[in-house]
Amino acid sequence: MILVVVLILAVHTLAQNETHFIYNGFQGSINKLHVDGIATVLPNGLLQMTNYSIHKTSHAFYPHPVTFRPNRISFSTTFVFAMTPQVPNHSGHGIVFVISPTTNFNDTLPSAYIGLFNPSTDGLLTNHIVAVELDTVQNADVDDIDGNHVGIDINSLKSVDAASAAFYSDEERVNKTLQLNSGKPMQVWIEYGEVDMLLNVTVSPLSYPKPSKYLLSKHLNLSSILLHSMYVGFTSATGLVSNCHYIQGWSWNQNGKAQDLDLSKLPSLPKIKHHIKKKQLIIFVVLLAVLLMFLVMIIAAVWFLWRKKFEELLEPWEKEYAPHRYSFMDLYVATKGFKNSELLGVGGFGKVYKGVLPSINRQVAVKRVSHDSKQGMKEFVAEISSLRKLRHRNLVQLLGYCRRKRELLLVYEYMPNGSLDKFLFDKDGKSNLCWSSRFNIIKGVASALLYLHEEWEQVVLHRDVKASNVLLDADMNARLGDFGLARLYDHNNDPRTTNVVGTIGYIAPEVSRTQKPTTSSDVFAFGMFLLEVGCGRRPSGKQSDNDAEDFFLSDWAYDCWKRGEILMVSDPTLEGNYQEKEMELILKLGLLCLHPKAAERPTMRHAVMFLDGSATLPDIPSEYDPESGIYFGEVWGNSGSYPSSSGTASLTFMSSSNSVLQRGC
Incomplete structure (x- = not known):
């Protein structure tokens, strides 16, 4: 009976001891640590994780597993480390503190995987690994923030939280940068509490006390990650360039704060010797020169x-x-x-x-x-x-x-709403414009043409006024586009041989003969634009699949006006939802602007006055003048006059049976 009690007390004492331990140096601990790879304990008790060998891994773990109670996980650990690069300003890879379900890391890789994972295991939920990395190489594949950072890793080298290495100076009340591979000893504190479930990481130089502010603090439920039985320790690795990584002391506790290390008992670090053999240096310089030449050639080719x-x-x-x-x-x-x-x-x-x-x-x-x-x-x-x-x-x-x-x-x-013609003619389900929007667009285009013709410092001819060149801004306001550019394209040509510029159906008859555009030819195109907007039809062409012959909008509008049925040409999609007086004004003004004689067309100033209601639009008479010789598909041609800025006047016209518009355009 006494023997059983003694055994129970012994087992209980051993379990208690495994909840906390402390190494003020590892003198005589080579058999009390589980080490592999190139990890070793030096004679003075310094745990050397790596040497200047390249592409090597190392591991050092407390040999007994620690036990975590479900939903009651807490721990505190602190350790002192140092990293000494072989080549100044060129670093190998870092040190990782690890809580792992196993100490078997035979399948892991060096370099970017830091002896912790390989490409097939990195990121697996079955890893059950919690780690804090002290990384001195930026690896884009795992989204490292820089080449000198501290990160919290859960089952993967893609950190769930990371920060550039630094510590908070309580004296100066500022964060100060740390260079992890400076060769100087630094202390790390890692703490996790079962209540707040915060994993806190703090770093500082060995000569400073523990800072009052954490470098990292991440809310994590480790109960879903850690198993009942786990191992704690360190992994490390080198790559093409190597560091010497050292652990000088380590303390662990699961039932409260880890015991403070006795800094006076920590083993000293070797003196820093940056040594490269002459042969290695020559090879390095040659390889670097070849690489630079190759890069220069690539850059030159790319630049060319x-x-x-x-x-x-x-x-x-x-x-x-x-x-x-x-x-x-x-x-x-x-x-x-x-x-x-x-x-x-x-x-x-x-x-x-x-x-x-x-x-x-x-x-x-x-x-x-x-x-x-x-x-x-x-x-x-x-x-x-x-x-x-x-x-x-x-x-x-x-x-x-x-x-x-x-x-x-x-x-x-x-212009986000595109061109007006899509709203007028496309049958792809685009909503039709209401009459008030159309009338505002017409007035906007008229105002723009008046500005180009009379109100700017030079006269600018548009030469291609049509619905497709009227763009709509975010508020459906009209913006006349391509202004002046039709004229500019003719700089390559002799004025006497300039090709007629514009769009069939909008070109004034006199331009076909003289090849000299004027403000009146812009007015002509504006007249066709008015019919487009009011009628919802293009100037010419088959308006439907059932039409046997081409349709001419100006002829149809004139015929309807002559019969006293001008509103018959209004856009059927409006379904009569328009102001009749405004629609009649637009259609008649369109016919006035389409007068085959340039001198008889209103100016844009007159057009704006008619649209604003500051002048009255004259009636279109139907008399026929047989001596004029001007034809407009049964339209008109005679002299007349237009109102000044404050009055009105009348026009006389004539009709004919032929169409110069059809022949000339």
């Missing part, structure tokens, strides 16, 4: 290909326009390499892409235009720079340009 890819035309005369010029690289990045996914549309002069300029984080639209000649390019760029000064609420802002090879790139502000 980069120059070819992003090469731009930049001539001395362009220096004065530098503030208006964007680099091709910026535009390439902004549009994601001009991907089709960023394509906004394709027009007569090129493709348009959306993008975000990285330098200013601004959305833009980039138009790519081909040009085959340098003739007139200086004047072209000068005019672009001039047009950048245009400022009007109903104009799309031209921001600048870029020239590259046989290409010109124009940069505009981005």
